[in-house]
Amino acid sequence: MRTMRFCAIFLAIAAPALPARAAETLTVQVREAVLRASASMLAAPVNKVPYATPVAVEERAAGWARVTPPAGPAGWVHESALTRKKLQLAAGGETTAAGASTREVALAGKGFNEQIEKEMRKTNTAADFSWVDRMEKMQVSAARLSEFLREGGVLPPSGDGQ
Amino acid sequence: MNAARLMIRLILPAALAIFSAAGLTGCASLGKVTEVVAAVGVATGQVTEEQAESAVRTATAVAKASEDITPEQEYYIGRSVAATLLGKYKPVDDAELTEYLNTLGQALAMASDRPETFGGYRFLVLDSDEINAFAAPGGLILITRGMLGLCRNEDQLAAVLAHEIGHVQHRHGLQSISKSRITAAISIAAMEAGKQLGGKDLAEAVNAFEGTIDDVTQTLVVNGYSRAAEREADLAAVRILHRVGYNPNALIEMLEAMGRGLKPGGLDFAKTHPKPSDRIKVVRPEIARLAAPPAPPPKRQKRFDNAVALPAK
Incomplete structure (x- = not known):
């Protein structure tokens, strides 16, 4: 009885508060997040959002989120492209923002960035970065991937695809 | 107190805590941390208490090293x-x-x-x-x-x-980094202390980076x-x-x-x-x-x- 009364009170307080809740903000954690027309890696791209950009989450569905970026149209992105952490642009090495916590400063200074790679490449001549750079260019378009799966008769069991 | 010794005294318990938390007791691992700590101490010549504290703080931050890697x-x-x-x-x-x-x-x-x-x-x-x-x-x-x-x-x-x-x-x-040597610990400690060393920080960071690459490659290949x-x-x-x-x-x-x-x-x-x-x-x-x-x-x-x-x- 007491539990039921508690639940009723809780609902009375919580329910009206829900629609007023501000949209969650997440941060893009890949080099360039492609926002798509629907929740599928094969759906048409509608916008591109660079690393470390905050986006507002409007809606979620099975591992996907529909987000609004600071510029351009909203679209769907897989949640693995987003993080709750606030990211700093660390690529240049000189990125310690004013006002960042010590912990954030330490993480930014971890040394895994472009500047450190360049330094390492000067001494470690055995490593072959030319092929790594070639590999990076080997991105296959969503259209080609769709065609490849269709041609090979590779069909998802449920028929709804990714 | 000798400044380098103070730093070792402050950072070693933290490092030991992290290694034991990760279930690692390898002599080589601890030897590496001590080596780097000593190197930082020697390089600074003078290590202030503030610097030593910052090294401890950063070493503690490494407990979650692999998940903190962006x-x-x-x-x-x-x-x-x-x-x-x-x-x-x-x-x-x-x-x-x-x-x-x-x-x-x-x-x-x-x-x-x-x-x-x-x-x-x-x-x-x-x-x-x-x-x-x-x-x-x-x-x-x-x-x-x-x-x-x-x-x-x-x-x-x-x-x-x-x-x-x-x-x-x-x-x-990435998990193999924290398990095998927690090289990131060395990197963070080296970087934060390194900022006050002038020119030394880059070399330390490159060393730490190379150690990390070795950890992962060793796990993949050996x-x-x-x-x-x-x-x-x-x-x-x-x-x-x-x-x-x-x-x-x-x-x-x-x-x-x-x-x-x-x-x-x-x-x-x-x-x-x-x-x-x-x-x-x-x-x-x-x-x-x-x-x-x-x-x-x-x-x-x-x-x-x-x-x-x-x-x-």
Whole structure:
């Protein structure tokens, strides 16, 4: 009885508060997040959002989120492209923002960035970065991937695809 | 009190706590930390109490090292790990094969629980008779000509690639950093203290970075991941194959082929992976619950044969 009364009170307080809740903000954690027309890696791209950009989450569905970026149209992105952490642009090495916590400063200074790679490449001549750079260019378009799966008769069991 | 000694006194308990938390007691590991701490101490000459405290604080921050590595940092680690492997093994320079492999691999990666990484998934064949495959953090995946030669059809090749995608999805490569040496600890300590050393910080950071790359490469090539990690990668592979529409039984077929093809005590998959028969026991019940997809059309076999017909050695 007491539990039921508690639940009723809780609902009375919580329910009206829900629609007023501000949209969650997440941060893009890949080099360039492609926002798509629907929740599928094969759906048409509608916008591109660079690393470390905050986006507002409007809606979620099975591992996907529909987000609004600071510029351009909203679209769907897989949640693995987003993080709750606030990211700093660390690529240049000189990125310690004013006002960042010590912990954030330490993480930014971890040394895994472009500047450190360049330094390492000067001494470690055995490593072959030319092929790594070639590999990076080997991105296959969503259209080609769709065609490849269709041609090979590779069909998802449920028929709804990714 | 001697400043360098003070710093060692302050940082060692923190370092010990982290190593024991990670279940590591290796002498080499502790020796490395002490070495770096001593190096920092010596380099500074004068270490203030404030500096020593900051070193302790940063060392504590490393307890969660692998999960704190951002996808961008993971990307740079992965690039250097792949570059190191490509320094040891030469790639097969075959545009048609590489395109086929990337199309298949990227179609599979789309269906993983982590379709998005900082730089995306890429695939390349290594010109080696060894039966092996490597996943560098972030999604640069390398498979040997020997492993490719074991695959009889597209579904089997998909099974090998999906297993490697599973390692990337679960960030197993990064976990090997914290387990084996927690080199990131050294890096952070070196960087924060290093900022006050003037010019020294870069060298320290490069050293730490190289140590990290060694950790991951050593795990991929020599030590292997834990059995638990291999199990996770195999189960991820089953899910990926099923979601895309390939036959998950192809993973069992590949494990059987590897069981036949691997030489016990060999320097390849046999050394870094659990016995194929043990892995089959793990995946078989999972696969049995899934409906088998329809038989593949001849076109799928034809394109596999065309692309994988390797140039004569």
